[in-house]
Amino acid sequence: MSRDTQDRFAAALLDRESPVPQGLESWTGTAPPRRFAVYRNNVMQGLIGALASRFPATEKIVGRDFFTAMADAYIGKHPPRSPVLLTYGEDFPDFVAGFEPAAGLVYLPDVMRLEAARSRAYHAADAEPLTAATFAAIPTPRLSDLILTPHPSLAILRSAYPAVLIWAMNSGKAEPAPLTAWPAEDALVVRPHMLVEVHRLPPGGAVFLQALADGLTLGCAVEAALGDAPAFDLSQNLAGLIRSGGFISLRLEEPANAC
Amino acid sequence: MNKSLASLALAGSLATALTTLAAPAASAADAKEKCYGIALKGQNDCAAGPGTTCAGTSKIDYQKNAWKLVPTGTCETMKVPGGMGSLMQGPAPV
Amino acid sequence: MQASNLPRRAGVGFKPEHFEAILADTSPPGFLEIHAENYMGAGGPPHARLARLRQDHALSIHGVGLSIGAMQPLDSDHLARLKALCDRYEPESFSEHLAWSSHDTIFLNDLLPLPYTLATLIRVAEHIDQVQEALGRQMLLENPATYLTFAESTLQETEFLAEIARRTGCGLLLDINNVFVASTNHNVDPLDYLARFPLSKVREIHLGGHAETVDDAGAPLLIDSHDTPVKDPVWALYETVLGRTGPIATLIEWDNDVPDWPVLRAEAEAAGRLLAAAHRLVA
Known part of the structure; x- marks a missing residue:
């Protein structure tokens, strides 16, 4: 076969309007559209199914038909580039942010980013989280020089909308109900062991954890968090950080470095 | 902030945090409002x-x-206050 | 080169929802098969489950994304991922399809057909040589379920597979559901197809369910949907094959609308009974 045969076949697969490529036959006739449609259908249904399994809350929020149409539009513009479909759909949330039929659901891209982070965490490398005992053993005068290594599964998301609550309402954690408040919500996504966990973060928490995940010292992370939210509660955030299992190792930076 | 002062403040907060951790975890009922309360597991x-x-x-x-x-x-169930993010702003109202 | 070496028993395609049931089963299937691409994340529950199952079960790694039939070079990154997976789990068998699924840089997520010509034969043989060299093991090549044919084909599928196996030393994975589906779709007698098939090269058999529809001309069009029990004509062909080959490792594939464990297990038991009869015949 020439390379052309596959060029034509591939192009026709992704374009539903195109005719059956030349050179294809069946014993019942020369141009078998329904037979070619089986392949076209397998490709699209398979990819739509892959996206639906990565974004189940999104499908609940918009309903199956709308999700299918939205996924179809996305696949046409952003077909997968790897046979490893575990990672397919990374930029689906960004696509939806610009997808006009979904423009009314301003929170939807953030809920999708949360779902994408959950599936990344699910497949991330395994690592043993630090325990409270390890933190308790750090010499007090050196605490501000502490540098932590984030868990490979850790992600921090910031939303101008109640993305965590909306996700929770569409993944069996709470009943979908009218939203009585409209707060911004930040989330920590992490898989300390085998379950992916989503934590809603308190004021300053996202900046605090992101600074630590970026390799800043604890002292600098506290400064950044206070700069972001004067109400930042350090002991609450430290307790949350330790309990979440979001960090896996620690070291002490040489003193005297400015933030 | 002075470094040793910072470490001192951190030490106090860490001590409080470790005490908190020794107490029983927050109940599931807190999940909706509390931050860092109970993890919303998959x-x-x-x-x-x-x-x-x-x-x-x-x-x-x-x-x-x-x-x-x-x-x-x-x-459609999760109507939002003030119409923000509601379907009424969409291109094709219900 | 490590030869494919699955136990001559009935196995099942592993689905995560069956993990606990398989662990609790006092008489589990003879081997498990996984799709390689679903285990190419770094860690997490998929690897934890597979590592646990691997302690007690023979394993077949079945690739669905290498695109061996593509008229472009194999994806070396993907081949490296397959090697890492095979090195990690040391499966009794590795298999892939006579099909293509990537074009340029796009992954098309289906097992697409190729014309059977000398040019495609040379290309597929080169790719299989490359895979076997990279993995350090014999691979099995599976006959596809096809829905149409190519005007440019000059070889029969069975001739093509026989020559590929002869040139490369690869084994064959005979999917009997695919034989029935493709034979029906192309108005061929599946027994004729099997009579031409190089059965001596078969190291694994696949059985699965299919869906029935019709084409534009009203002729039957079967789809390899893996969403039902194995159908009677496929069981009959399976018995015929076993009568000629003796017992061969046999997998029940059920990938869509996956049933509860007892239903899948019963399918494997049905295959197991026919295998036991074939064992007795050999003895």
Whole structure:
């Protein structure tokens, strides 16, 4: 076969309007559209199914038909580039942010980013989280020089909308109900062991954890968090950080470095 | 902030944090309001993430145009205050 | 080169929802098969489950994304991922399809057909040599379920597979459901197809369900959907094959609308009974 045969076949697969490529036959006739449609259908249904399994809350929020149409539009513009479909759909949330039929659901891209982070965490490398005992053993005068290594599964998301609550309402954690408040919500996504966990973060928490995940010292992370939210509660955030299992190792930076 | 002062403040907060951790975890009822309360764990983690298959599908093709569709899932239940993010702002009101 | 070496028993395609049931089963299937691409994340529950199952079960790694039939070079990154997976789990067998699924840089997520010509034969043989060299093991090549044919084909599928196996030393994975589906779709007698098939090269058999529809001309069009029990004509062909080959490792594939464990297990038991009869015949 020439390379052309596959060029034509591939192009026709992704374009539903195109005719059956030349050179294809069946014993019942020369141009078998329904037979070619089986392949076209397998490709699209398979990819739509892959996206639906990565974004189940999104499908609940918009309903199956709308999700299918939205996924179809996305696949046409952003077909997968790897046979490893575990990672397919990374930029689906960004696509939806610009997808006009979904423009009314301003929170939807953030809920999708949360779902994408959950599936990344699910497949991330395994690592043993630090325990409270390890933190308790750090010499007090050196605490501000502490540098932590984030868990490979850790992600921090910031939303101008109640993305965590909306996700929770569409993944069996709470009943979908009218939203009585409209707060911004930040989330920590992490898989300390085998379950992916989503934590809603308190004021300053996202900046605090992101600074630590970026390799800043604890002292600098506290400064950044206070700069972001004067109400930042350090002991609450430290307790949350330790309990979440979001960090896996620690070291002490040489003193005297400015933030 | 002075470094040793910072470490001193940190030490106090860490001590409080470690005491908090020794206490029983927050109840599930707090999940809706509390931050860092109880983790919202994934449900049906078996299915998390797309999978590949070597099978075809017998589901027939559809010919739906997204531009003529409106979302019809739980977004209709989750009405939001002040119309923000509500369907009324969408291009095709229900 | 490590030869494919699955136990001559009935196995099942592993689905995560069956993990606990398989662990609790006092008489579990003879081997498990996984799709390689679903285990190419770094860690997490998929690897934890597979590592646990691997302690007690023979394993077949079945690739669905290498695109061996593509008229472009194999994806070396993907081949490296397959090697890492095979090195990690040391499966009794590795198999892939006579099909293509990637074009340029796009992954098309289906097992697409190729014309059977000398040019495609040379290309597929090169790719299989490359895979076997990279993995350090014999691979099995599976016959596809096809829905149409190519005007440019000059070889029969069975001739093509026989020559590929002869040139490369690869084994064959005979999917009997695919034989029935493709033979029906192309108005061929599946027994004729099997009579031409190089059965001596078969190291694994696949059985699965299919869906029935019709084409534009009203002729039957079967789809390899893996969403039902194995159908009677496929069981009959399976018995015929076993009568000629003796017992061969046999997998029940059920990938869509996956049933509860007892239903899948019963399918494997049905295959197991026919295998036991074939064992007795050999003895």
